[in-house]
Amino acid sequence: MRRTKEDAEKTRQRVIAAAAEVFARQGVGRTSMEQIARRAGVTRGAVYWHFANKAELYFAMRETVTLPMIDSVDLALKRGGEADALGAIEDMLTGILDALESHRATRRVLQIIHYKCEYVDEFAAELDMHRLRTGEFVTKLARAYRKAKLAGALRAGLQPELAARDTCAFTVGLIRMWLMDEGGVLVRRQARSLIKAHVAGLRAVRPRAPPPGSG
Amino acid sequence: MRRTKEDAEKTRQRVIAAAAEVFARQGVGRTSMEQIARRAGVTRGAVYWHFANKAELYFAMRETVTLPMIDSVDLALKRGGEADALGAIEDMLTGILDALESHRATRRVLQIIHYKCEYVDEFAAELDMHRLRTGEFVTKLARAYRKAKLAGALRAGLQPELAARDTCAFTVGLIRMWLMDEGGVLVRRQARSLIKAHVAGLRAVRPRAPPPGSG
DNA sequence: TTGTTAACATACAGGAGTGATTGTATAGTC
DNA sequence: GACTATACAATCACTCCTGTATGTTAACAA
Numbered sequence: 001m002r003r004t005k006e007d008a009e010k011t012r013q014r015v016i017a018a019a020a021e022v023f024a025r026q027g028v029g030r031t032s033m034e035q036i037a038r039r040a041g042v043t044r045g046a047v048y049w050h051f052a053n054k055a056e057l058y059f060a061m062r063e064t065v066t067l068p069m070i071d072s073v074d075l076a077l078k079r080g081g082e083a084d085a086l087g088a089i090e091d092m093l094t095g096i097l098d099a100l101e102s103h104r105a106t107r108r109v110l111q112i113i114h115y116k117c118e119y120v121d122e123f124a125a126e127l128d129m130h131r132l133r134t135g136e137f138v139t140k141l142a143r144a145y146r147k148a149k150l151a152g153a154l155r156a157g158l159q160p161e162l163a164a165r166d167t168c169a170f171t172v173g174l175i176r177m178w179l180m181d182e183g184g185v186l187v188r189r190q191a192r193s194l195i196k197a198h199v200a201g202l203r204a205v206r207p208r209a210p211p212p213g214s215g
Numbered sequence: 216m217r218r219t220k221e222d223a224e225k226t227r228q229r230v231i232a233a234a235a236e237v238f239a240r241q242g243v244g245r246t247s248m249e250q251i252a253r254r255a256g257v258t259r260g261a262v263y264w265h266f267a268n269k270a271e272l273y274f275a276m277r278e279t280v281t282l283p284m285i286d287s288v289d290l291a292l293k294r295g296g297e298a299d300a301l302g303a304i305e306d307m308l309t310g311i312l313d314a315l316e317s318h319r320a321t322r323r324v325l326q327i328i329h330y331k332c333e334y335v336d337e338f339a340a341e342l343d344m345h346r347l348r349t350g351e352f353v354t355k356l357a358r359a360y361r362k363a364k365l366a367g368a369l370r371a372g373l374q375p376e377l378a379a380r381d382t383c384a385f386t387v388g389l390i391r392m393w394l395m396d397e398g399g400v401l402v403r404r405q406a407r408s409l410i411k412a413h414v415a416g417l418r419a420v421r422p423r424a425p426p427p428g429s430g
Numbered sequence: 431t432t433g434t435t436a437a438c439a440t441a442c443a444g445g446a447g448t449g450a451t452t453g454t455a456t457a458g459t460c
Numbered sequence: 461g462a463c464t465a466t467a468c469a470a471t472c473a474c475t476c477c478t479g480t481a482t483g484t485t486a487a488c489a490a
Contacts (some may be wrong), residue, residue: 002435002436002437002438002484002485002486002487002488003436003437003486004486004487004488005436005437005487006283006428007437008436008437008438011437011438024334025335027244027324027334027335027336027419028333029242029244029245029333029335030244030333030335030336032476033478033479034476034477034478034479042438042439043438043439043440044439044440044478044479045437045438045439045440046438047437048438048439048478048479049436049437049438050438050479053478053479065385065476072256080479099439101266115333115334115342116332116333116334116335117329117333118243118244118245118331118332118333119242119330120240120241120242120245120331121241121242125332127395130395131396131401134392134395134401135400135401137227137474138401154417155415158415159308159408159412160406161281161405162355162405162408162409162412163296165383165392165402165405165409166409166416167414168388168415169384169385169388169389169409169413170381170385170388171384171388171392171469172387172388172391172404173384173385173386173387173388173389173391176385176388176391177349177380177383177384177387178235178389180342180345180346180349183289183346184352185350186346186349186350186380187380187384190376190377192382193374193377193382194377194380197373197374197377197378197381198381198384200239200370201370201373201375201381201413201416201417202416205420208315216457217454217455217456217457217465217466217467217468218457218466218467218468219457219458220458220466222455222467223467223468224467226467226468243478247446247447247448248447248448248449249446249447257468257469257471258449258468258469258470259469260467260468260470261467261468261469262459263449263450263468264466264467265467265468268448269448298431429468
């Protein structure tokens with residue numbers, strides 16, 4: 001029965017994918033290891049071999065989405081950090097939307113995180129992690145907004161730290177509404193305009209620049 | 216053993232309060248009716264008498280917070296709707312913060328809603344309700360922003376519907392971050408400035424008005 | 431090639447929760 | 461003052477899940 005290392009890794013990935021499917025349908029708490037195992041085509045023994053318990057499996061599943069997302073955010077902010085900081089932030093937000101729209105797995109996992117998990121006991125650590133990551137996100141945004149301020153691109157009188165928290169709250173709320181909005185009428189269809197409108201509200205007013213499409 | 220109607224109502228309220236306490240500590244899914252009953256000083260029989268199941272109890276508990284909150288929002292938006300629409304929105308947001316800061320029960324229930332409940336099966340209806348309420352919130356905000364636009368108070372070129380969704384996302388994100396931020400460093404201490412900054416970003420720029428504290 | 435151990439499968443022990451049912455004393459009601 | 465419905469309490473029957481321990485086979489190292 002012993003598989004090769006690559007086979008084992010495939011099994012591990014299948015278990016994670018299976019967990020995401022069942023979590024999304026039944027919620028983390030109501031999902032048994034047996035159900036995950038069946039969905040992955042293995043037995044509970046295999047699942048317990050790869051993951052000590054449900055919390056560790058959840059943790060691994062979450063990281064498959066959050067780590068790439070953090071990388072993407074860092075990349076976008078760093079890339080534009082040299083030139084147009086506000087444009088970089090806009091691109092970063094659009095990038096999150098792209099991920100949501102194009103990757104079903106990303107959608108699914110974020111839906112689990114937001115609506116299908118209770119952060120108590122072993123899962124309380126997940127909340128701590130979430131708080132930490134949110135703090136880091138605010139820090140990165142603040143850095144970008146400080147650059148924007150130095151470049152005179154930030155709205156007059158607006159503190160970069162406040163702008164950072166504004167954008168963080170906006171992002172959190174946008175994602176949450178987007179995930180909830182399966183019909184599309186709430187925010188999904190206007191998400192990109194929304195991002196532009198949000199960033200526009202933080203941008204310094206350029207005197208007498210003609211708004212696009214107003215001619 | 217039969218109590219008077221008022222006694223029964225008191226029992227009902229005690230059960231709801233007990234549920235909130237145990238839900239907040241253990242999560243909705245991991246809380247048994249027995250635990251709620253013990254906390255309320257009754258038996259499971261009493262709990263099942265007042266509520267058919269855990270979902271109905273959860274529903275009742277949630278409404279003790281959401282109904283007053285909706286009323287408060289409506290009141291704030293209506294009151295200021297005649298004069299300063301943007302000021303009314305700012306007041307409305309500040310009112311939400313007031314409720315969070317001053318009412319422990321409100322905090323607790325919102326924490327349960329955001330972090331201690333899985334919206335699947337019987338609880339999926341809660342998500343539908345949430346989506347509905349969010350949609351209504353956007354509608355009310357859009358109405359206010361339309362008035363602001365007519366009064367010339369809205370930023371030039373900004374569609375009221377976009378502003379409404381921006382503020383809705385901001386609100387959702389702010390509440391979620393606020394609930395998470397028990398240390399206070401993330402947003403709690405700056406929440407009021409944040410609200411002002413958010414609304415300021417949607418306000419039309421008044422030509423040559425001296426910014427406060429810039430003299 | 432042989433021993434070791436990774437990568438699972440199978441079996442076991444145990445606890446916990448739900449909903450329904452039944453019991454019962456008393457507050458309303460006529 | 462008798463009857464009935466109310467507001468619970470107590471019990472039962474049933475289901476489900478977790479963690480661990482042990483069994484098994486094949487990959488890999490020496």
